[in-house]
Amino acid sequence: MIEAQPSEKLPGVLFLTDKCDRPESELFIGLKEKGFPVGVMANPDGANFERLSSAGLIVGQIALRNRFDKEGTAAIRKALETGEYDVVNAFNPRALACALRASKGMPVKIVAYRGIIGNVSYLNPESWITFLHPRVDRIVCVADAIRDYLAGLHFLWLRLSPTKLVRVYKGHDLxxxxxxxxxxxxxxxxxxxxxxxxxxxxxxxxxxxxxxxxxxxxxxxxxxxxxxxxxxxxxxxxxxxxxxxxxxxxxxxxxxxxxxxxxxxxxxxxxxxxxxxxxxxxxxxxxxxxxxxxxxxxxxxxxxxxxxxxxxxxxxxxxxxxxxxxxxxxxxxxxxxxxxxxxxxxxxxxxFHTSQTVKQMGDIYCELVGQN
CATH class of the missing domain: 3.40.50.2000 (Glycogen Phosphorylase B;)
Incomplete structure (x- = not known):
């Protein structure tokens, strides 16, 4: 993993998720253990919410109703206004759409997560407020097949830059x-x-x-x-x-x-x-x-x-x-x-070990803020 120099701190990351699963939760915790300033906004009904709360990671409760959730967007904006975060990583389309609006005018990098093939198109207006939005800096794909699918999308001269697409497997532990x-x-x-x-x-x-x-x-x-x-x-x-x-x-x-x-x-x-x-x-x-x-x-x-x-x-x-x-x-x-x-x-x-996921994601965040 890229290590911060003595004069610079690792980038702060705000994670936006819903009822996150074990691999996501362990990613957040693993990054904190590596020294990344981490905050998580998640649905309190999730099975791993209490574990994240006990680890001191929860900075807000959100249960986004849709991609235009005004209350959720305002909560995300408030968290970003603390100035503690350099990167926002959204783990579902609702969170991504709200994060893009909440971060408007702010110097933060936007990272999206994509776990399935399909439902993204240049002819679909909803795609333009999520994965095809020009302010999305990286799309982390859970498999090469998803990365290849997104790389193959095009309309006339429009297509995603290959530099935006990266594959990182979700990590597990036996x-x-x-x-x-x-x-x-x-x-x-x-x-x-x-x-x-x-x-x-x-x-x-x-x-x-x-x-x-x-x-x-x-x-x-x-x-x-x-x-x-x-x-x-x-x-x-x-x-x-x-x-x-x-x-x-x-x-x-x-x-x-x-x-x-x-x-x-x-x-x-x-x-x-x-x-x-x-x-x-x-x-x-x-x-x-x-x-x-x-x-x-x-x-x-x-x-x-x-x-x-x-x-x-x-x-x-x-x-x-x-x-x-x-x-x-x-x-x-x-x-x-x-x-x-x-x-x-x-x-x-x-x-597919969780330690590999932590390392790869940490490297992405560091690269985005110029620590490479």
Whole structure:
């Protein structure tokens, strides 16, 4: 990390977030421990708010309603008027839009965060008040795929400068993932059964229908149970598709669960069959941290996270047969399954550690204020 000279202090950073997750929280705390003057404005309903407050980082409570939240914008402006901050880092589009208005006329650098592909366009007016705003100095992308997507946007002569776009993976630490594996018998899964876990929100692009179709293509001697975690239990169409399987009793809907990582930890394989627009999915990272072999589609940042044939398997999106074949491959070779799970865990430890994120983000802030 760039170190400040004795005569200069490290840049002050104001973070604007909502209900921030563990990686974000540890980034803020890690930067403070490195000597950066850090302030955080966050939603008090977030699970990590108290931890940030105890660390002395909270300088304001905000729960932005939209991108034109006057009260939130005024609160951000007030925080900036203290003169303690050289950089504002906004972690969602609402915070970014409000930060750009709040900082008007102030000599602060603006850093945006982007975690998904899509929804940014030169023909979309909302993009001009967020990621395409000329005062945005850097867009930190959580995967190369997102950076490449933004770099490819253009309209006539308009396009983002490559210098604005930088990839920084969200950092994790294996010590965060110590929950005991859940008892899957709660859902009617027999002890020792080969279990595939899939976690996600009920949106079509997640590809749950493709996963169920993959189960339909399994041969009769492959006894696989599927654990569907999330609000998928409300999807009547998916439930009807499951009822058409040769063994619908092997598919288990859990509904929303707060212990989703423990459910993944108790499974043999974790699958995310997304069709499009993935960043670096936290659910996959959590499963890998527990040593569970991942099977993902070649979408967004997932091929950056999962090395095909080494730390997991990567299949084409919307290809039920390829997904089915991948499951059979791991089902029939338990030794390889165990090896891949171990490498998946090592992958998170070696290449996605929170200390790397802290260093890379610190370097970005220092570069922006000329400390390079």
């Amino acid at each position: 010590s965060w993932y110590q929950d005991a594996p859940a008892d899957l018998q709660e859902f009617g899964i027999p002890e020792g059964a080969f279990t595939v876990c899939c976690t996600g929100r009920d949106v079509p692009r997640k590809g749950f229908d493709v996963l169920v179709e993959a189960l339909a293509r399994l041969s009769s001697d492959v006894d696989v149970h599927l654990l569907l975690v999330g609000d998928l239990d409300r999807n009547d169409t998916l439930r009807q598709q499951v009822q058409g399987l040769p063994h619908p009793e092997r598919v288990h809907f859990t509904g929303f669960r707060k212990d989703a990582p423990a459910l993944a930890a108790a499974s043999d394989v974790f699958v995310l069959p997304s069709k499009e627009r993935e960043g670096l999915p936290r659910a996959v990272i959590e499963a890998m941290a527990y040593g569970v072999a991942p099977v993902v589609t070649d979408v967004g940042g997932m091929p950056e996270l999962v090395e095909h044939g080494v730390s997991g398997l990567v299949v084409p999106p919307n290809d039920a047969q390829a997904l089915s074949d991948a499951l059979v491959e791991l089902y029939r070779d338990r030794e390889r399954l165990e090896q891949i799970g171990g490498r998946a865990r090592q992958r998170i430890e070696a290449d």
